[in-house]
Amino acid sequence: MRTLFRAAMMIAAALLIGASVSASASPRLAPHVLIFSYSTGYRHASIEPGTAALKAMGERDGFVMESSEDPDMFLPGRLDGYDAIIFLSSSSDKHNPASDWLTGLRRDGLQAFVHRGGGVVGIHAASDSNYTWMWYHRLIGASFDHHPPGTPTATVTIVDPSDPSARGLPHTFRRTDEWYHFYDFNPHVHIIAEYDPQSYGEDEANPHPISWRQDFEGGRVFYTGMGHTTESYSEDIFIRHIEGGLKWVLHRAN
Amino acid sequence: MISRRRLTALTGAGLIAAATPAFAAPRRQPRLLVFTKATGYVHPSIQPGVEMLRGVAQRAHYDIEATDDPDIFSDANMARFDLLVLLCCTTDSQHPDSEWLVGLRRDALQAYVHRGGPVVGIHAAADSHHHWPWYGQMIGGYFDRHPANPNVRPGHLIVVDRNDPSTRALPATIDRQDEWYLFRDFNPMVHLLIAAEVTSVYTETDPLNMQWFSSQTNTNTRMRFPEANPKPISWHHEFEGARVFYTAMGHTPETFSEPLPVAHITGGIRWALGHNR
Numbered sequence: 001m002r003t004l005f006r007a008a009m010m011i012a013a014a015l016l017i018g019a020s021v022s023a024s025a026s027p028r029l030a031p032h033v034l035i036f037s038y039s040t041g042y043r044h045a046s047i048e049p050g051t052a053a054l055k056a057m058g059e060r061d062g063f064v065m066e067s068s069e070d071p072d073m074f075l076p077g078r079l080d081g082y083d084a085i086i087f088l089s090s091s092s093d094k095h096n097p098a099s100d101w102l103t104g105l106r107r108d109g110l111q112a113f114v115h116r117g118g119g120v121v122g123i124h125a126a127s128d129s130n131y132t133w134m135w136y137h138r139l140i141g142a143s144f145d146h147h148p149p150g151t152p153t154a155t156v157t158i159v160d161p162s163d164p165s166a167r168g169l170p171h172t173f174r175r176t177d178e179w180y181h182f183y184d185f186n187p188h189v190h191i192i193a194e195y196d197p198q199s200y201g202e203d204e205a206n207p208h209p210i211s212w213r214q215d216f217e218g219g220r221v222f223y224t225g226m227g228h229t230t231e232s233y234s235e236d237i238f239i240r241h242i243e244g245g246l247k248w249v250l251h252r253a254n
Numbered sequence: 255m256i257s258r259r260r261l262t263a264l265t266g267a268g269l270i271a272a273a274t275p276a277f278a279a280p281r282r283q284p285r286l287l288v289f290t291k292a293t294g295y296v297h298p299s300i301q302p303g304v305e306m307l308r309g310v311a312q313r314a315h316y317d318i319e320a321t322d323d324p325d326i327f328s329d330a331n332m333a334r335f336d337l338l339v340l341l342c343c344t345t346d347s348q349h350p351d352s353e354w355l356v357g358l359r360r361d362a363l364q365a366y367v368h369r370g371g372p373v374v375g376i377h378a379a380a381d382s383h384h385h386w387p388w389y390g391q392m393i394g395g396y397f398d399r400h401p402a403n404p405n406v407r408p409g410h411l412i413v414v415d416r417n418d419p420s421t422r423a424l425p426a427t428i429d430r431q432d433e434w435y436l437f438r439d440f441n442p443m444v445h446l447l448i449a450a451e452v453t454s455v456y457t458e459t460d461p462l463n464m465q466w467f468s469s470q471t472n473t474n475t476r477m478r479f480p481e482a483n484p485k486p487i488s489w490h491h492e493f494e495g496a497r498v499f500y501t502a503m504g505h506t507p508e509t510f511s512e513p514l515p516v517a518h519i520t521g522g523i524r525w526a527l528g529h530n531r
Contacts, residue, residue, distance in 0.1 A: 134482035141483065159443060183438075186483035187446050188414070194442065198387070205390030206441035 031083040031250050033058050035067040040099040041091030044125060046230040050088055053233035057243050063250075074106035074113075084119035084250050086242075087126035089227065094131055094144075102130045114139065114219035119249025121242065124227035127182065139216055140223055141189040142182035142209070151176050151229055152200035156193055156210065163192045164253030165211065165222060165244030169237055174199070178228035181208060189214040193224070193241075211241065213248060220249040284316045284336040284527055291322040293352040294344030297378060299507045303341045306510035310520050327359035332366040337527055340379035342504065347384040347397075355383055364494075367392065372497040372526035376519065377504030380435065392493050393500055395440035395486070405433045406506055410451040411487060419529065420488065420499065420521035421447055428514055433505035436485060448488035448501070448518075452481045488518065490525060497526045 035054055037047045044050075051067050058065040073079065093099035102110060114120065120139060128144035130136040137143050153176045158166045179195060181204075193211040197204035211224040222245030232238045247253040288307050290300045304320045311318035316337075326332070346352040355363060367373065373392065381397035383389035390396045401407060411428040413421050434450055488501040499522035501515075509515045 137482035143482075184452075184481045184483050185440070185442065187440075187442065187449060187486045188484060191442050203387065204439050205387035206395065206439050207443065208439075209442040 030062050030064050031252065032064045032066065032081050033084045033086060033246065033250075034073065034079070034082045035065065035086045035088055036069070036073065037067065037088040037090050038069040038071050038101060039089060039091040039125070039129075040096075040101055041093040041128060042089075042125060044089040044091070044228065046124075046228060046233060047089055049230050050123070050227065050233045053239060054086060054088065054242065057239055058246065061243065061247070063246075071101040071106060074102065074109040076105055076109045076112060079109055079113040079118065082113070082118065084121060084246060085113070086121040086123065086246065087129070088123050089125035090129055091125040092129045092131070094128065097132045100130045100132050102133055102136055107133065107135070111135065111217075114217055116218065118219050119246070119251075120216075120219060120221045121246050121249055122221065122223035123242065124178075124180070124225060126223065127180065127225065137184060138186070139221060141212055141214055141221065142185040142223075144225075145181045145183040147178050147180050148197075148200070148202055151178050154179050154195045154197070155199035156195045156226075157207065158193050160190065160192050163190075163213065163244070164248040165192055165213070165224075165241050167244055168240055173237060175226070175235070175237065176229065177226050177232060179208075180210070180225035182225070185209060186214070211245075213245065220251070222246070222249050282317075285334060286311055286316050286318040286337045286339060286523070287326065287332075287335040288318065288320040288339045288341055289322070289326065289343050290320060290341050291324055291354055292342060292344045292378070293354060294346040294381060295378065296344070297342040297505065299377070299504055299509060300342050302507040302510040303376065303504060306516055306519070307339060307341070310516070310523065314520070314524075316523075324354040324359055327355065327362040329362050329365055332362050332371070335366075335371065337372050337374065337523060338363075338366065339374045339376065339523075340382070341376045342378040343382055344378045345382045345384070347381065350385040353383050353385060355386060355389065360386070360388075364388070367494055367496040370495050370497075372528075373493075373499070374519070374522055374526050375498065375500040377433075377435075377502060377509075380437065380500065380502065390439055391441070392498055394444040394489055394491055394493075394498065395437040398436050398438035400433050400435050406431055407434070409434050409487075410453075412449050412451060412484065414446045414449050418447055418490075418521070419525040420490070420501075420518050422521065423517040424514055430503075430512065430514065431506065432503050432509060434485065434487075435502040436481070437502075440486060441491070444486075444489040444491040446486055446489050448486075449484040450487050451484055488522075490522070497528070499523070499526045 035051050055065040122140050127140050127142055153174050155172055155174050157172045158169055189212040191209050191212045194207040195210045196207050213222045288304055308318055375393050380393050384396055408431055413424050413426055490499040503509055503515050
């Protein structure tokens with residue numbers, strides 16, 4: 001009886017190990033992901049439902065998902081256990097430089113995290129943050145400039161269907177969101193998706209970037225300007241997009 | 255849509271390469287149109303630019319005409335040309351009625367582009383027709399602003415694609431003085447050729463980089479903060495059947511006697527003509 005139990009346990013353990021090995025490239029623990037949503041600027045109502053949806057998303061993939069709104073998480077050493085950070089609409093106030101929260105030693109902590117290969121996912125107002133720190137805007141790849149009023153429905157086009165964040169997504173789709181216009185956009189980033197401002201009647205000539213990725217100083221960065229609305233976080237397309245981006249920054253997209 | 259000329263170039267390239275010059279059908283040399291009308295800022299670099307392009311044409315055996323008469327944009331006139339250079343041909347962004355591509359002239363330019371007619375835009379060609387989105391699509395973006403006081407300052411340029419006809423003669427980096435444009439409504443899908451390091455355009459502590467700017471199109475003034483990322487300076491793209499090459503260089507008259515910008519523009523013309531050497 002005991003032998004049988006032991007055998008069953010061993011089989012179960014082997015299955016578990018097998019499952020975790022196939023889900024993760026390294027024999028290390030499952031990836032630890034920090035969802036960070038502290039905001040001193042505009043506070044998005046989508047943060048709470050977004051945090052819940054992103055946790056559920058990551059846990060389905062076997063990741064350990066944690067969330068925080070404590071900017072001291074960026075003090076040196078505090079990020080040691082994490083493999084990726086998701087900046088979820090973690091805004092500061094553009095008109096009040098004192099609202100920037102990546103200051104002092106917190107900057108060192110984030111830089112050390114990126115330089116050791118940590119992954120960064122930026123969502124929506126992650127680009128509307130810490131305007132006084134140029135390095136942060138190189139990390140994200142652009143800065144929020146302005147958006148048209150409300151949440152119009154725009155046509156989004158996937159320009160790199162082979163990107164992990166684009167897998168399973170239609171080539172073009174229409175969705176409702178707050179559409180960011182950027183300044184200081186880095187033309188070297190790898191663009192994944194663009195949107196057409198003319199599709200909701202805005203008088204702009206060219207398609208605008210909305211999702212991109214880049215290798216940056218040792219780490220990987222995925223950013224999407226989408227994700228203003230609460231509804232975004234129950235949309236299959238949007239969640240798949242973020243999931244693929246997260247896997248890519250974690251080097252776990254195959 | 256592929257033009258007959260482009261098709262000939264594609265299918266005949268092998269034949270022509272193998273054939274003696276006598277075998278090739280007598281083809282007239284490419285004819286360039288340089289257009290310089292400026293109803294916005296009038297650049298002192300226009301005349302030196304025209305002279306430079308005449309030199310390029312002479313060396314490469316192109317025919318060339320320069321005009322600032324917008325009536326050149328008719329179907330009959332444009333049929334004579336194989337390449338259009340838009341040289342600092344500004345309009346006033348605040349005054350839509352300063353735009354000279356109107357009515358049938360628009361149709362003529364569009365018909366030219368749609369038959370595969372290539373376009374080379376230089377400097378303030380992007381500071382033009384802010385109220386005709388098709389024009390901004392053709393160029394790939396609109397001039398937004400440039401640093402001021404001084405507007406002409408040193409820039410550190412990175413050649414992003416060194417294997418292009420417009421860049422093959424260039425070193426990996428270029429340091430030169432110009433007026434450095436920042437763009438709005440920039441098409442991120444254009445093929446980037448040259449970028450400027452932002453720290454050469456603005457320094458991190460440059461007060462000019464921390465001031466309030468008003469946008470060209472939006473009436474609301476908004477806070478600008480230090481720019482962190484590289485800026486596009488030269489690019490090309492295929493647009494509605496035509497090749498378009500653009501460089502933001504060319505504010506200063508000296509540009510057009512400097513070997514590197516001249517080599518860049520010369521190669522850009524070659525690329526636009528489909529000569530991929």
